[in-house]
Amino acid sequence: MPVAFLRNRSFCTYLLVPMLTWILHASDATAGQLVQFGEPVGTTSTSLLGYMTKPDEAGPFPAVVILHGCTGLLPSHALMAERLRLWGYVALAIDSLGPRGRSNACASGSTDQPIDAYRGLDFLAAQNFVDPDRIGALGYSMGGGSAMMAAERGMIEQLFPKKFRAVIAYYPGFCERNSGIMVTSTLILIGELDDWTPAKACQEMVKRASDKGITIDIVVYPNAYHSFDIAELPPGWQYMGHRNEYNESAAKDALVQTRRFLDEHLAAATKR
Secondary structure (H helix, E strand, O other): OOOOOOOOOOHHHHHHHHHHHHHHHHOOOOOEEEEEEOOOOOOOOOOEEEEEEOOOOOOOEEEEEEEOOOOOOOHHHHHHHHHHHHHOOEEEEEEOOHHHOOOOOOOOOOOOHHHHHHHHHHHHHOOOOEEEEEEEEEEEOHHHHHHHHHOEOOOHHHHOOOOOOEEEEEOOOOHHHOOOOEOOEEEEEEEOOOOOOOHHHHHHHHHHHHHOOOOOEEEEEOOOOEOOOOOOOOOOEEEOOEEEOOOHHHHHHHHHHHHHHHHHHHHOOOOO
16 A cells, blocks of 8 residues: 655644554555645645545546545545545545644534635646546535535635536535535435434425526435444444434445446546
């Protein structure tokens, strides 16, 4: 497993390298590397860190930016990056908290994360093995909400010339704040019983968008709670008063939906 040398010897870098290295080992990752890139807007950090995977061939490949939830970068995100590699995508899982000296954003959220998504997009677009016209975003919980914020028309998307070609949001936050007017194709995967990021709020957002002629795909899984895709969670686990629980049938179908959506909008997209 190659690990890129990080020249920024900041305190956060020293913290993150062991943490991300642990993630790679915990996920049995075999083909990824740690990367350092960008300069987050409006922060004192000099760069972001992430875990990047790519297929073995020369490319150029479609690519996906992965955005974590409020508890930060987890082994499950590295696993998704590895899965995307096997599907033929370059993947970049971004750590939006560690470089800013934070380990958790569940109480306050992260206003930087939607911009981090575009920093990741620009980084990927600059790689010779990535097709810059076929880059999507995939986010979880807070990261799902951030991915949708990044693609909401007339908001921060207008600050960046390059756009995401597709967005997938697993149990996203902030649906109640989003107009639903997206600049790109969007898929939401969420549990019916989610009491942290309620499905109803996202369904209402989808309805608002539909009333304005915008289609957002949404799959609501019966009997599924928040974090339904994380197999390591014990049954009925509570965090900050909310139930988080793995649901095998929902998790398996979500992977099918994810691959189908990416293949339709990125892998099969006509190059400009």
